[in-house]
Amino acid sequence: MTNFLLGGNFFHGSIPTYIGLTFKTLQTLSLGKNNFFGRIPVSITNISGLNALDLSDNKFEGQVPINIGDLSNLQFFNLGGNILGSNSTRDLIFISSLTNNSNLRTFAIDGNNFGGTIPKVLTNLSYQLTGLGMGANQLAGTIPEGFGNFFNLYAFDMSSNYLSGEIPSDFSKFKNLQFLGLNQNRLSGEILYNLCNVTTLFHLDLSSNLFEGHNIVGNILMNCQNLQELDISQNKLSGVIPPLFFEMHASLVYINMGNNTFNGSLPLEVGKLIHLVVFNISYNMFSGEIPPSLADCLDLEHLRMEANFFHGMIPSKLASLTGIQEIDLSSNSLTGQIPRDLGKLQSLKYLNLSYNDLVGEIPTSGIFANASQVTLIGNHKLCGGIPELALPTCPMIKPKNNKKSKVIVVLSTVLPVMVLAIGTIFLYYAVHQRRDRRKKDSSTMHTGGEKLLRVSYFELKHATAEFSADNLVGSGSFGVVYKGRLDQHANRVVAVKVLDVQRNGASKSFKAECRVLRNIRHRNLVSILTYCSSIDSNGHEFKAVVYEFMENGSLDMWLHPESAERMKSRNLNFHQRLSIALEVASALDYLHNHSEVAIVHCDLKPSNILLDKDLVAHVGDFGLARLLPRNTISSSQEGTSSSVVLKGTIGYAAPEYGLGLEASTQGDVYSYGMLLLEMFTGRRPTDAAFVDDLDLHNCVKMALPEQVWKIVDPSLLPEEVEQNRQIYQVDAGDEDIGLSGDINKVQKCLVSIFQVGLGCSQKSSKDRMDMKQVARELHLIRDAFQRC
Incomplete structure (x- = not known):
């Protein structure tokens, strides 16, 4: 058998380790576009007559056999679209063995996990090479000189990596190059001035880099006379488009110059x-x-x-x-x-x-x-x-009346009245315009006068490594959150919340979040940097909100670590928890009582409290938020029936929301109360231990004040209490257990905190505290604790 062709099926499994010992006469091994997995057997290098090896678009992993170059007759080599490599500097060591192969025509390893820098030895591959594809990997560093010697090369793809530096000067030596893809990297400097010496070039993609320069369209791209696809978007390019450029490039099918300063x-x-199909010059000047x-x-x-x-x-x-x-x-x-x-x-x-x-x-x-x-x-x-x-x-357009006499009578009667009325209106609006201008200026100051960053779908895609699972940091009701790095904005690390637009309510959530966060500023609220409402690369609707990235994740991750190892490294002490509780209370007090309109969060819970590098709390996720007029807010308001169903989260949503009542600030107070009780007991409101009439609120209520140590999160127990655990579980109110005065002070602080939590989580909204009172109480408790 000389040809083994299984490409384009749904086969799965691994390649037998003995394949190279059994099929020594093979000339073509094509397994592309299947579901094969596992490692590439080393024995494959024994098939000495093999001239075509296609393992692309499978799930192969691990390293490429280091002696793959023993296949001296190999002409076609395609391992693209797998999970090979380990983002290591040794991933590409196998390339050295291929440099003795003078027959190689195609070398493709795109769409894997190969890391490190591009080895200089790559430029020693056969000069007969026609296709070189290494895109969508983890490659970094600069592109070495030497590729210009591949005179027969027609496709060169290094896109979607982390490459930096400038385009090598010898790229102008290409004679037959048709496809050049350097997009989605960190390349910089000016675009090679004689790049278009390559008269055969029809696809040029330099998008999503840091290239800069003035009038490159007229000075550089003018000579690329056979261009059909041009993408220079998302760079720092400027200048004008000369009329001659369009006259000389009538074959262009695709043009994207967006996100520059042309x-x-x-x-x-x-x-x-x-012949133009796509024309994008958005976000320019x-x-x-x-x-x-x-x-x-x-x-x-x-x-x-x-x-x-x-x-x-x-x-x-x-x-x-x-x-x-x-x-x-x-x-x-x-x-x-x-x-x-x-x-x-x-x-x-x-x-x-x-x-x-x-x-x-x-x-x-x-x-x-x-x-x-x-x-x-x-x-x-x-x-x-x-x-x-x-x-x-x-407005309805009334038919004209041609009778001049009637017009004259009407004008003589109405005109003086109109002049007087217009004068009065003008004076009124002149006065109020000044007042409105003052309000507007005040509002601008309130928002810090900050301008939203300008980002597009493609920039967010690049920032998150194509929304890679490795950058996934969380998920919510309407979408997922990725960590990203905005190269175009000083490598700023951000959190990108991508909405699932197919999910019912996602668009409404997106609008609510943008509307709320663009008008508020507080040190304990997550800051929105920008938002993106666009079309993705498949033509589907795309919506995302970009926030400051919080290095320490969510409060939920700290309260409920997934493993014992994490529990050791992620444990908030008493003082940290109290500070976080106070910061969240301060944020809610601002939203309820000090923003221009009262804002109800509607979904307060630990996963929506984010912690920065200093463990300072920031309230986030305003996808369900409501803006309420001030005159409708009352601490005793029970609410009225509403057709709007507030989704919230079970365990944190106020009881009245389950009856269909409208959002109110007192609903947030309830959620905060449950959050506070959870922070110091370590138990979720939905804990399996809570059955029948027993819930977190009642559990805490029954323990106060004498049995407080029974309900405290074990990780907060002072060593002295831990040593007396058996005693206090019997009767924590017995003074004979020998606890020191400092521990008793801590106990009093805990009781006070739990009392605030109970005061917020009352079943009836009219019995709950308000956030101004909560913040004040927690300030007093913290001051008392610091004196312990």
Whole structure:
């Protein structure tokens, strides 16, 4: 048997260790796109006549046999799409054995866990090499010189690694290169000025790096005359796009220049790109009017021009783009009416015209009949449309009256009154405008005047290593949270909460969280850095919120460690727990009593309390939060019936929420009470020991004050109490057990803390404390403890 072809099936299992001893005459071994797992047998190197080895897209792991180069006739070598390697500097040691193979044409190890730096010996592979793929690994360091000697190379892919430095100067020596992928790395400096000496290049992807430079489109890319796909997005590039560039690159199919600082107007010559399918120049500084000639790009499917400075009207000619699927012109300065003919575009699935200055009536046909596919917010002069848009109805236009006499009579009667009324209104608004300006200035100061970071889906994807499971730090009701590093923002470490938009209520949660966090500032609240509402690489809706990263995770992880080892390293002492309890109380007091509108968190629990590097508490996850007018808040308010079902979390949600009553600050107080009791007992409200009428509240209540040591988290027990454990379990109120005065003071502090917890977790909302009182009580308890 000379060929063993099993590619593209659903086979699974491991490769027999004896394969190289049994099939010595094989020339082709193709097992790609299956579910094989395990290690690559060393015996495979005994198949001396093998010229094609394809193990791609399986689940092979471990290291590549170090003597794989014994396959001296090998021409095709593809191990991509597995989990090979261990992110180690020795992962690529096997490459040295391949340098004696003069027949090698394809070398692909992309999509694995190979780490370390790119070995210089890689440049000694056969100069007959046509394809080199090492993307989506863990490679770091610089790209060595020497690859320019591969004169036959047509595909070079080092994307999605951690490479740094500049593009090697010998890349200009490539003669036949067609595909160059260096995207999603940390490459920097200016783009190689003679990169486009490679006249055959048709795919160039330098996106998501740190490249900088001015007018690279005219000075560098102009000579890449056969380009079909160009992506230089998410860099630090600037300058204008010269009209000649579009004239000389009519073959372009894909252009992405988004997230840079390009400026100037968009030339009319863009209409020369008759094969263009994707055009993205979003998040730049382009200005001028949108050229109507874009309508000449009849193959266009995705048009993204958001977050620029375009002005003027939306060209009605865009309605001739019959294949268009996505149009985003949001966050510009566009004026005039929405072209009605856009409703005739049957392929259009997403239209975003938000945050412009559009006026007039919204069409109701085509895409405008589906509120989930159209975004128009931030255009305060629009009216009409379908009811789901919830916009005001357009004013009725009354027919003209041609009788001059009636006009004269009406004017002579009404005009003086109107002048007087307008003058009065003008004076009124002049006074109130000053007052509103003061309020606005005050509000700006309140938010710190901070500008949101500008991030896109692709930047978040890169920051989290393509939302890798290794960066997963937690999950919640509506999504998952990843740790990420924003290269474009000084390597800032962030937490990225990615919403599961398919989950019912996720979009509502996203809006609630953005609305609440953008208007509040407090040292014990999680700070929102930015949010992203976009389309992912598969064309699906993508929503994420980006926060400060909290190094010490959630309070839940500290209160309930998963293992004994973690319990030793993660244990909060009495003082730390008391400080955290006070910080959370301070945050809730601010939300309830000191923010511009009263804010109800609605889902307070340990997993939503995050701890920074100094173990300072920050309340997070406002996905269920409610904004309430001040005049509806009362410490004794029982609430009214509501059709809104508050999901909350069992054990922490106030009892009245289960009856369908509306959110109130007293609901948060209940949740806080249960949280406080949990912090000092170490027991969740949903502990299996709580059955029938026994719950955490009643358990603590029955133990106070004499039996307090029975209910305290064992990790908080002083050594002296631990030694007398058998005695105090019998009668903790007996003074003969011999506890010292300091321990008795700690006991009093504990009793006071538990009393606050009980006062917050009363079944009736009118009997509960308020957060201002809670914060004050805990301050007194902490002061007393520090004097112990």
